[in-house]
Amino acid sequence: MPDHSRFRTGLSAPVTEEITAFDLPVTGRIPPELAGRHLRNGPNPLGADDPGSHWLLGAGMIHGVRLRDGRAEWYRNRWVRSREVATTLGEPWPGGPVHAGKDAAPNTHVLRHAGRILATMEAGPLPYELSEELGTVGPCDFDGTLGGGFAAHTKADPRTGELHAITYFWSRRHVRHVVVDASGKVTRTTEIPLPHRPMMHDFALTERYVVLFDLPMTFSKAAVAAGHRLPYSWDPAQQARVGLLPRDGAPADVRWFEIEPCWLFHALNAYDDSDADSDRVVVDVLRYARSYEITTMDGPGPVTFERWTISLTAGTVARRQLDDRAQEFPRVDERVLTRPHRYGYSAVVGELNRNTLTLDGAFADAAFANTLLKYDFATGTTEAHNLPRTAMAGEAVFVPRAPDVSEDDGYLLAYTHNPERGAADLLILAAQDFAAEPLARIHLPARIPLGFHGNWLPDE
Template identity: 65%
Template sequence: MTEHPTLDRSRFLQGQYAPVTEEITAFDLPVTGSLPPELDGRYLRNGPNPLGLEDPGHWFLGAGMVHRVRLRDGKAEWYRNRWVRSRQVAESLGERWPAGPVHADMDFAANTHVIAHAGRTLATVEAGPLPYELTPELETVGPCDFAGTLPGGYAAHTKLDRRTGDLHAVAYFWGWDHVQHVVVGSDGTVSSTTDVPVTDGPMMHDFALTSRYVVLFDLPVTFSMEAASAGSSLPYTWNPSHQARVGLLPRTGASREVCWFEVDPCWVFHTLNAYDDGDRVVVDTCRYEGTYDMAVLAEQGPLTLERWTIDLAAGKVTQQRLDDHPQEFPRVDERVVSLPHRYGYSALVGEVSRDTVRPNGDFGDDAFANALLKHDLSTGAVEVHRFERDAAAGEAVFAPSSPGAAEDDGYVMAFVHDPDRGAADLVVLAAQDFTGEPVAAVHLPARVPLGFHGSWIADQ
C-alpha cells in the first residue's frame, strides 16, 4: 500500500471527484448475489486521480489511476488500483521512472481510457501524449509508441474492427495543422497513418468507425493561444467562427479525400456507434446543443442522444433525437463496432432522482446520477435502472455471455458508488433483465472517484 499526502480542497478534489490517496491490493472480495461463471476476465477503468498538493486546475488533467477487478469461476479474486507512472508521478512517489519515448515533450499519466490490444494493456489520453503500457497487475511498463512505429502522438479513444483486427484512432495535437488517423494492426505495430488537414486546432475527443469510413467531428472547440498565454491548464475554447462539420474519411482506396458536411454548432464528446446504410452513414452520438464551455463543464446542453444520418448523395446531415434523457459515456457491445447495432447503454447525468433534476449536462459535484440507461434503437424503448438516491453510476460496459452470443445476450457492468459504505461496488446487471435486481455486486474496499472509461477484457 502506497500513501500520499491529502490534497488541497477544490471543486474537482471534493465529493465524489475527490482522489483516493492509497494504492490498494485486496483479495477474495465479498459479493452480494452470484457472479456468472462465464465472466472470466478483467474489468478495468481509468480516471483522473491527482496526487501531491497542487490542484491540476481541471478534472481532465489529474494523473491517471487505473482500477481493476479480476473475475474467475464465479469469484471476485482481487482488486487493485494503481497510478500510471509518468515521470512526474514516479518522482512524486519516490520511484524510478520506467522511461521510454515521449511525444513533443508531453509526458502525461494517461487518465482517460484503458484498453487491450495485441497483448498490451494501454492507458490512453488525448491531445498528443503517448499511451502507457501496464502489466496485468497494473504495474507501469512505460510509454508506448508501438515498437517505434508511431510517428507522432496518440489519442484517448480507439475503435477495434474485430473483422480485421485493426485498432483505429484519430490523434490531434495543438502544434499540428492536421489530425491523424492511425491504424495499429493485430501485430501491435502501426500499419498506416493518414493526415487530414484542419484549421484552428480542433479538439477531437472521439470519432466513429464504419466498414467504409472513419467519421470525424470537426467542431467549434479549438486550441486558443490566448487562453494558453493566460495560463489556462486546458486551452481549448468555444470558437464561434469555426464552422461545425462532420467528415467521412474513406478507410481504403487510392483517393482518401475527406468529404465534409456542415452541421449546426454543437459539441460531441462521445459516439455510441456508426455503420453504413447504402449511400448513407448512420452515427449515434451524445450531442450538446449550442455552445460548449470546456472550462466550466456545467449548465451545457441540452444534452441528448441523437442519430445523425449522413447522406452522401444529397450532401447533407439529418439529425434525429433518439432520447431526451441527459446522458453521457454511451457504449455498445464491442463486437458490433462499425456494424449495425440495436442496443446501447449509457450513464445518466444531471438528473439526481425522479424529483430532483440539475441543469441538463451539468457536471457538478455529482456528475453521474444514480441510474444507467439501456436503449433498444429498433423499437425506441428506453429502460432505466436506478440505484439508491445518493448512489452514482459510472460508464456501463457490456460483456457478452460467450464469444458467439447474440447482441444484448450478456451483462452490463459499472462501478457504482455506495453511499452507505462510502466505497464502490462493481455492479453486474443482466442485459436482458436490465431493470431487475443486479445479478451481483462486488464490494470493493475503497471508493473509486468519478472517472472516465473502461473495458471488459475477457480471458480467451
C-alpha cells in the same frame, strides 16, 4: 487560472492510497463464465498537483477487479507511473519514448490490443502499457511505429482486428487517422489538414468510413496566454462539420457536411446504410446544443441522444432525437462496432455542476446520477436500471456471455458508489433482464472517484 477545486471534493475527490485486496465479498452470484479483469481509468491527482489544474489532466489511476471461477479474486488501484508521478512517489521512472516532450499519466481510457494493456489520453501523450496486475511497464509507441502522440478513444474493428484512432496535438495543423494492425504495429497514418486545430475527443468508424467531428472547439492562443494547460476554447466563427474519410482514402478524399454548432464528447456507434436508391452513413451521438467552455468545464447546455443520418447523395445531415434525458458514456456490444447495432447502453448524468451528490448525500459539483439506460432501437423502447437515490453509476460495459452469442446476450458491468458503505461496488447486470436486481454486487474496500472509461479484458 480557473479554479477546478470542485472536482477535488465529494465523489470526485482523489483517493490517497493504492490498495490490494483479495477474496472480495459478493452479494448474489458472479456468472462463472466471467473470467477476466474489469478495468476503469480516471483522474486521481496527487497531492503535489496544482489545485488549479484541469480535471481532465489529473494523473490517471486504474481501478480493477479480477473475476474467475465465480469469485472476485482481487481489487487493485494503481497510479500510472509517468515521470512526474514516479518522481512524486519517490520511485524510478520506468522510462521509454515521449512525444514532443509531453509526458502524462494517461487518465481517460484503458484497453487491450495485441496483448498489451494500454492506458490512453488525448492531445499528445503516448499511451502507457500496464501489466496484468496494473503495474506500469512504460510509455508505448507500438515498437517505434507510432510517429507522434496517440488518442483517448480508439475503435477496434472486430472483423480485421485493427485498432483505429484519431490523434491531435495543439501544435499540429492537422489531425491524424492512425491504424494499428492486429500485431500491434502502426501500418497506416493519414494526416487531414485542419489549420484551426480542433479538439477531437472521439470519432466513429464504419466498414467504409472514418467519421470525423470537426466542431468549434479549437486551439486558442488566448487560452495559452491565460495559462490553461488544455488550450482550447469555443470559437463561434468556426463552422461545425462532420467528415467522412474513406478508410483507405487520402486526405483529399474527405467529404465534409456542415451541421449546426454543437459539441460532443462521445459517439455510440456508426454504420453504413446503403441501398440501390441512397447512400447513407448513420451515427448515434450525444450532442450538446450550446457552446462548451473546455477550460472551465462550464456551459455545455442540454445534452440529447441523437441519430445523425449523413446522405452522400443529398449532401445533408438529418438529425433525429432518440432521447432527451441527459446521459453520457454510451456503449455498444463491441462485436457490432462499424455495423448496425440494435442495442445501446449509457449512464444518466446531472447537468454538469448541479444535481449530483457528495459523500454525505448533499448536492454538489459532479456529473453523474443513479440510473443506467438500455436502448432497443428495433422496438424503440428504453429500460432503466435504477439505483438508490444517493448512489451513483458510472459507465456500463457490455460483456457477451460467450463469443458467438447474439447481441445483448450477456452482462453489463459498472462501478457504482454505494452510499451505505461509502465505497464502491462492481455491479453485474443481466443485459436481457436489465431493470432487475443485479446478479451480483462485488463490494470493494474503497471509494472509486468519479472518472471516465473502462473495459472488460477477458482472459486470453
